[in-house]
Amino acid sequence: MGDAIFVQKSGLLGVGIVARCGVLTPHQLSGLARLAQELDCQACKLTTRQTLIFLIPEDKLDQLRQGVEALGLRIGVFGEIVRNVKACAGSSQLCQRSLADVYELAGIIQDRFMNRPVPNDFKISVAGCHRGCTEPFCADYGVVATGEDCYNVYLGGRGASKKPIHASLLAEGISSEGVIALLDYILERYTALAQPKERLCHTISRVGWEAFRAPEELLERFRRGEEGDFLSFLAQATKEGK
């Protein structure tokens, strides 16, 4: 594990740069453009996981590091660690379809968990509605908003490889705090149960789903009770004869 720095065929370095869930401010964007020109960057590539790769000569790496940090960004991470969080533009200000402020939640998850060591790479995707633009079913830990501060969590997906795997439902109707607590629990289980360099989907397949099922008392603390919300509303409307 380490920084997302890859030597290219040309000898240049490909350096991953991570913003908070892929969102750059104009200040950061113009700062990056300046850096790219100053550091003789040959090209910038947008990645599928919402990061940006700078192709730079090796001797410019330290300058890039300093410049990126000064802009409030980070050099990406790679290897057996929790990766940057892929999140949609679901916030109170942006996507019309979003059911919750997932951008905020994803940012908290990224700040807290990114770079944490795990047996193999661990990818997290967060989506603001069931349309799942960020492909939460293809992530190790996929989060889908179903209402205001109410989420379903899917576990064990993998998008790439010759054998992509769809994640399975792990928890329904939990709050953002629950999403974080459950992630903590899953990372602990994964670390405890996986063989070295074993991807989560393989660990689940080897030890069984039950080993990853969260204890009911943990989920209960964070259940939003949204599933009964409409029925309560209906009962109230019937009582009031509205």
Place this chain on the structure above:
Amino acid sequence: MSAREINVTTLRRAVDRCCKTIEECGTCERATCLIGFAQTALDYARTKNTTRVPQGHKFVPENDLRVYYKDDLLEAISEVLLQCQSCQDNHEDDCVINVTRRCLERALWGEYIGFNGSITAYLMEVGKLHPEMGQRLVKLYQEKKKSSA
């Protein structure tokens, strides 16, 4: 789809016209009335600013056997279809549009018509099962679509 994209007020008005009113029914029990249930689902969506009515599609009151006015129901279904986003693979059963449509079709035909996220496929299915009303529904829907364009 956000609640902002659905004109809940227009939908509610169309559903209201299907209500047999307390004068005809004697009492008003929303939980056991197809129209009352649809009205409540719409009110819920508006109040919570959401399109999802949790468990809404599971609790449609199927024992409501009253006979409603066909013309009003057809009119309301065409309004529902107009507001529907034809979500295709992203169709969700607990969407307020889906819940409302299910209530109305149950009231009109006494059964549900399968819906897989496509309005076109739905209209074809209605035409197959109920040719005369299917034709009328297509006409109403097209007229509404034209005037809203």
